[in-house]
Amino acid sequence: MLNNLLYILPGITLILFFFNIYWKGNNVSSCILFILTLLPLMDLKVTIEAWGGFKTFDVICYYSLFFLLKDFITIDLKNHTNFYFVLFILLTIIILIGGLASEFPQHTYLNVIKILPIFIFARFYIKECFNDPSFFIKSINALKISYVIALGFLLVQWVVGLKFTFYPELGPNTFDEVTGAIRYPGVFYDSQASGQFMAMGSFIFLFNENNASRKTLALNYFAFVAAIIGIVLAGSRAAFGGFAIGLVIVFFMAARQYRVYGLVLIVLCGLAYSFLSTKTVLFARAGNLSEDYLFRKSIWQKAFDISKEHPYLGIGAENYQKYIKRHAQDQYLEIKEGELLYFDQPENGYLKIMVELGFIGFLIFILFLIVPLISGMVYNLKGLYDNRVAIFIAALACFLVEFNTVYSIWDTRILVMVVSMIVLILTYPVEQFSAPHSNQ
Numbered sequence: 001m002l003n004n005l006l007y008i009l010p011g012i013t014l015i016l017f018f019f020n021i022y023w024k025g026n027n028v029s030s031c032i033l034f035i036l037t038l039l040p041l042m043d044l045k046v047t048i049e050a051w052g053g054f055k056t057f058d059v060i061c062y063y064s065l066f067f068l069l070k071d072f073i074t075i076d077l078k079n080h081t082n083f084y085f086v087l088f089i090l091l092t093i094i095i096l097i098g099g100l101a102s103e104f105p106q107h108t109y110l111n112v113i114k115i116l117p118i119f120i121f122a123r124f125y126i127k128e129c130f131n132d133p134s135f136f137i138k139s140i141n142a143l144k145i146s147y148v149i150a151l152g153f154l155l156v157q158w159v160v161g162l163k164f165t166f167y168p169e170l171g172p173n174t175f176d177e178v179t180g181a182i183r184y185p186g187v188f189y190d191s192q193a194s195g196q197f198m199a200m201g202s203f204i205f206l207f208n209e210n211n212a213s214r215k216t217l218a219l220n221y222f223a224f225v226a227a228i229i230g231i232v233l234a235g236s237r238a239a240f241g242g243f244a245i246g247l248v249i250v251f252f253m254a255a256r257q258y259r260v261y262g263l264v265l266i267v268l269c270g271l272a273y274s275f276l277s278t279k280t281v282l283f284a285r286a287g288n289l290s291e292d293y294l295f296r297k298s299i300w301q302k303a304f305d306i307s308k309e310h311p312y313l314g315i316g317a318e319n320y321q322k323y324i325k326r327h328a329q330d331q332y333l334e335i336k337e338g339e340l341l342y343f344d345q346p347e348n349g350y351l352k353i354m355v356e357l358g359f360i361g362f363l364i365f366i367l368f369l370i371v372p373l374i375s376g377m378v379y380n381l382k383g384l385y386d387n388r389v390a391i392f393i394a395a396l397a398c399f400l401v402e403f404n405t406v407y408s409i410w411d412t413r414i415l416v417m418v419v420s421m422i423v424l425i426l427t428y429p430v431e432q433f434s435a436p437h438s439n440q
Contacts, residue, residue, distance in 0.1 A: 009166070010044040013056045017063075028071050028128045029135060031064045035121065035416065036139055039146035040153065040187040043412040044166075052110055057412045061117035064124060072123060081126050081426050083371070087364055088119050094361040095317050102316030103323070111317040118412075122419050129427035136429055140204055143420060147201045148223060150413075151230050154186030154194065158233055172341070183235035193411050195236025196402045199243040200417055202227030203395040206250060207388055242401035246394035253380065253390035296347045296405070302328055303346035307354045314358035320344055323355075345410075349403035368422070369400060376425040385428050392424045 017034055024030040035042060035057065042057040065072055092112060099108025128135045157164045162174060162182065171190035174183050183191035186198075205224040208217055231239050306315065306323065315323045321344035324331045331343045345352040354362040376393045379385040399418050402408065409415040 009041060010046045010056050013038065013041045013044060014046070014059060017056075017060055026067060028064070028068055028124045029132065029138075031060060031068070032121070032125050032128055032135075033138060033142045035060060036142035036420065037145050038149075039143070039413050039416060040150045042416060052114065054114070055412055057121075057416065058114065058117045061120040065120050068124070071127065072120065074127070084368065084426075085123070087367055091115075091357075091361060091364045094313065094357055094364065098313035098357060098361065099316040099319075101313055102319055103326070104316055104319045107318060108316065118415055118419060121416065122423060125420070125423045126427055129423065133429055136424070136427060137209060139420070140207060140424070143201065143204050143417075144220075144223070147204065147227075150187050150197065150201075151223070151226060154184055154198070154230050154233060155226075157184050157186060181235070184233040186230070186234070188411065188413075190406075190411075191234050192236045192238070192406045193408050193414060195231055195234030195239030196242070196399065196406075196408050197414055197417060198227055198230035198234055199236075199239040199246070199402065200395045200398045200414075200421070202231070202243065203246055203250065203391050203398070207391045236402075238402045238405040239398075242398035245401050246398035249394040249397055250390055253377075253387060253393070299331065299343065299346045300348055300351055302331060303348065303351040303355050307351070307358070310355070310358060312358045312360055314354070314356045314361060317356050320346070320352055320356055345407035347406060349405075349407040349409065352407040369396065369418075372422045372425045373397065373400075376428070379428070384430050389425060389428050392421050392428070396421045396425065 016038070020034045021027075021030050042055065042060075044056045045053055046056055046059055047054045092115070095112055095115070096108060099105050099111060102108075125139070129139070153164075162170060162184070165185070166187060167189050170185055171192075174185050174191050175181070184194065185191040186194040188194040188197065202224055205220040205227070208220055212220075228243075231243055306328070321342050324342050324344075329342075346355065350362070350366075353365050357365070373393060373396055376385065376389050380387065380389050396418070399421070409418065
């Protein structure tokens with residue numbers, strides 16, 4: 001239904017962006033808030049794959065870098081986030097050297113150009129949060145708007161069917177011709193990506209300002225409950241597992257009085273499972289856990305074997321499918337009779353990073369995720385952050401679980417959501433939110 005707009009929407013998005021900076025000013029705040037508010041539109045391709053496959057997000061970030069260069073290059077030596085700048089430089093060097101040393105060096109420089117936008121976004125986001133304390137809340141509200149847009153799209157798709165989509169063709173896991181089961185992808189191409197986005201983003205609705213009205217609290221909690229429906233519709237077990245881990249973190253860090261409610265929720269989930277096990281795609285798939293695990297294990301083992309053959313620099317960024325076609329031609333799925341799809345990732349995000357960037361690149365990537373998680377917990381224990389930082393920690397932990405089953409950060413929207421959670425942990429205001437949250 002909407003796939004005819006696939007070639008028009010990128011242009012409309014960029015026109016809206018230029019109207020936005022004309023109306024609100026050509027500054028860091030307006031650019032970042034535009035990205036966060038219209039996040040569902042940030043993965044639309046502006047150029048074809050032969051020309052790099054650049055997306056609306058990339059165009060906006062490079063525009064911001066060019067016209068706001070002074071804000072970007074200003075370095076604050078007291079800023080503790082400069083550690084991540086060093087990590088990014090090291091990662092870029094690994095990608096360059098690893099790509100040039102691989103069997104497929106053709107796209108090395110292109111890959112570097114394509115990872116720069118997320119760094120540009122993160123740096124501007126961090127600097128704006130430190131420069132303007134009110135921006136922290138503004139960015140969270142913008143994320144909530146984008147999440148509601150994505151959730152609303154998913155619910156409409158649930159009602160009218162899979163023809164309501166941005167994409168001419170959807171991922172092969174959205175519809176099972178044998179059982180008739182549907183896993184709804186929403187604004188995404190792939191249902192697993194939708195599940196990850198729904199699960200990770202749901203936690204932001206648990207964050208409320210100290211002076212939030214009852215109406216605001218009710219709307220946020222209603223959206224949080226609706227998000228659970230979105231996770232179920234996506235039919236992703238990994239997303240549901242990550243969501244469960246995140247809930248545990250919230251219950252035991254953010255709101256101690258909710259621990260009893262957490263135990264009650266576990267009991268209710270058990271009852272819901274026994275009732276819905278034959279009625280929903282998510283729970284119906286639970287019976288295939290053993291079979292799915294054995295299938296994935298074989299792919300994981302092959303990927304790990306490849307990483308041991310290229311331990312230091314890997315096979316080069318975004319070269320997994322090329323390598324498989326040449327050296328492991330048994331790694332494919334037969335979508336239709338005679339139509340083969342070679343794996344472009346080993347059904348595990350961590351292994352894809354390890355195979356393509358080697359153990360050194362993998363370690364740098366892990367540091368990007370683990371250091372904010374640990375620092376947020378440590379600052380909370382020291383009393384520098386109030387308990388609500390657990391909400392962003394939970395969202396990031398949710399992603400860490402989800403990423404174990406699929407390499408999802410190929411989608412700009414998920415990558416931006418992950419980076420946003422990291423930024424919100426790193427820039428969590430110490431003084432403004434140090435008082436206990438009365439609404440918890």
